[in-house]
Amino acid sequence: MIKISADLVEYPNRYVFMVDMPGMKASEINLRVEDENIMVVTGERKREQRQQDDGVKYLRTERMVGKFLRIFSIPDNGNKDRISALCKDGVLSVTIEKLPPREWKEGKTIEVKSA
Amino acid sequence: MIKISADLVEYPNRYVFMVDMPGMKASEINLRVEDENIMVVTGERKREQRQQDDGVKYLRTERMVGKFLRIFSIPDNGNKDRISALCKDGVLSVTIEKLPPREWKEGKTIEVKSA
Numbered sequence: 001m002i003k004i005s006a007d008l009v010e011y012p013n014r015y016v017f018m019v020d021m022p023g024m025k026a027s028e029i030n031l032r033v034e035d036e037n038i039m040v041v042t043g044e045r046k047r048e049q050r051q052q053d054d055g056v057k058y059l060r061t062e063r064m065v066g067k068f069l070r071i072f073s074i075p076d077n078g079n080k081d082r083i084s085a086l087c088k089d090g091v092l093s094v095t096i097e098k099l100p101p102r103e104w105k106e107g108k109t110i111e112v113k114s115a
Numbered sequence: 116m117i118k119i120s121a122d123l124v125e126y127p128n129r130y131v132f133m134v135d136m137p138g139m140k141a142s143e144i145n146l147r148v149e150d151e152n153i154m155v156v157t158g159e160r161k162r163e164q165r166q167q168d169d170g171v172k173y174l175r176t177e178r179m180v181g182k183f184l185r186i187f188s189i190p191d192n193g194n195k196d197r198i199s200a201l202c203k204d205g206v207l208s209v210t211i212e213k214l215p216p217r218e219w220k221e222g223k224t225i226e227v228k229s230a
Binding site: 006009010011012015018021022023048057059064089091 | 120121122123124125126127130133135136137138140162163164170171172175176177178179204206
């Protein structure tokens with residue numbers, strides 16, 4: 001398992017998770033929303049070239065490769081039915097719209113009588 | 116200074132440095148070739164949104180931001196005049212063509228006489 005770094009940004013009407021995925025394409029990233037307001041990002045980062053290819057030799061390998069799995073909690077007022085994701089420049093952005101603020105219905109006033 | 120990870124791959128006719136730059140655009144990366152077969156990559160990684168923007172709040176910040184500087188040695192048989200660079204999917208690839216193998220000129224044979 002390799003480590004992936006993420007930011008969480010709150011906007012007035014949405015949350016955005018920004019996850020570093022250098023070299024990954026959208027088709028290589030799996031994003032699932034589970035029960036209990038859980039979002040799971042999985043995938044595998046591979047080297048661009050295989051060591052065994054003819055005449056290809058890695059002289060240095062600092063970039064981490066391997067499988068990754070990361071679990072994020074969706075904020076309480078995030079709308080699980082309004083989630084979209086985009087991968088660009090090696091960064092995955094997952095946007096979660098906020099639920100509208102709970103509306104307080106006009107209550108019925110109860111007269112407080114004096115005894 | 117933030118840390119950046121790099122691989123170095125050797126092909127039959129070229130070397131390729133692969134450098135993770137998630138979220139960075141080509142225009143934000145500086146690449147210089149110096150004397151003594153040195154190549155320098157510099158730049159600054161910034162957050163996509165500024166904290167002080169109206170209504171924007173970073174709830175989590177794991178992704179490293181800040182300036183970076185990394186010095187790479189160009190291999191001895193790398194051609195400093197044939198270097199190209201491309202940034203794609205958050206990975207900077209710097210390709211350095213190899214110099215042609217040194218040719219051994221047909222030497223002159225010296226007869227070894229017995230004393």
